[in-house]
Amino acid sequence: MTQVHSKALKRSVTVDRILGHYRGSKPGPVLVFFGGIHGNEPAGVFALHRVFEFLNSTAPEFAGEIIAITGNLSALQLGVRYQRVDLNREWTRSNLEKIDQSAPNDLLEDQQELMEINQILQKLTLSRKGPFYFFDLHTTSSETIPFLTVNDSLLIREFTYQYPAPIILGIEEYLDGPLLSYVNELGYVAFGFEGGQHDELASIANRQAFIYLSMVFTGAIDKANINYKKYHHTLAKHNRRLRSICEIIHRHLVTCRNDFEMLPGFTNFQPIHKGQHLANCPSGPINDPKDGKIFMPLYQGKGDDGYFIIRPVPKLFMTLSAWARHIRMDRFLPLLPGVEWANGNKDELVVDLKTARFLARPLLHLMGYRSKWMDETHLRAKNREAASRTEEYLSSPWMN
DSSP states (O other), rough: OEEEEEEETTTEEEEEEEEEEEEEEEEEEEEEEEEOTTTTTTTHHHHHHHHHHHHHHHOOOEEEEEEEEEHHHHHHHHTOOOSSSOGOOOOOHHHHHHHHHHHGGGOOHHHHHHHHHHHHHHHHHHHHOOOOOEEEEEEEOOOOOOOOEEEOOOHHHHHHHHHHOEEEEEEGGSSSSOOHHHHHHHEEEEEEEEEEEEHHHHHOOOOOOOOHHHHHHHHHHHHHTOOOOOOHHHHTOOOOOOOOEEEEEEEEOOOGGGOOOEOOOOOOEEETTTTOOEETTTTTTEEESSEEEEEEEOOOOOSEEEEEEEEOHHHHHHHHHHHHHHHGGGGGGGGSTEEEETTTSSOEEEEEEETTTTTOOHHHHHHHHEEEEEESSEEEEEEESSSHHOOOOOSSSGGG
């Protein structure tokens, strides 16, 4: 058992790896929530703890089951983001294979946590029918309104459109090894919810609202059995002017480590302009390379992401991309010079930028691909749609 402290509530709770489990009397979806993947983000743990207190005390009619998994227990107890490695940057297939083949005593503390969580996920997906929904609860070091971080597939789009919160696309192109990108590649609905600053009281309330709305949207609980209007309003009141879809267009990677200093006062979604002074490091001032809005500026000791820049995605682009993906227009991309399939599964492309300069990232995004740099001249782009288990969700209320 691990003791987790909330500065916002000025109290502690004791939790185990399985924070809570509630099974309904009817068959239905399997909802899996993660709280505290980063140890300095306890708000998700406390929100889940409160929700399970409600479920266990009132026993509402429920379809399926809800399971809450506590993330980095050792880091939560210490109140730090992680100890040796970031638990939310370790979920790559190669890394999981390496950890699976290692003795527990040979692993770093954070890797031992990952091994335990992965074992639970494997057991869940093998022993339950589903459909499965995975939700990762996070907070930010800067002030922010609630928002969703989403890997852009048509399946996840359709589900997340139900929430009264901004949707941020593209983070998987800039980060290696997030937990939910790994789960997405298994084909399940999975995305992140950022509900506020680490130690704000509102961050816990925002998470509770998100959890209750998620139970309703998946069909696990009827809105009449909770205070639906209250929870919907809790999220919607922050986002009346920001019910939009944005995409990350730039990430500032911290290379000067402990000497990176974000200038004070920046908040999520704040407009910034090209050339604006944003941060400092030993090599000099860091200026904004592009117009846009600042996203997740770094105001904590640990982390490699100094800040991101986002821009709104036009509705027309979203409509065109849905059409292009439905008709599988990407099948014709390898006919273009400098573009070829990476393997026989035809779900990944290699793009030679010397001969296919016209095939910029926006076109790949339109077709449903996320891209990673292989080297200075090549992109490797993976189909977001190929793995989606869409057929498993067809009977869900939000698909009708």
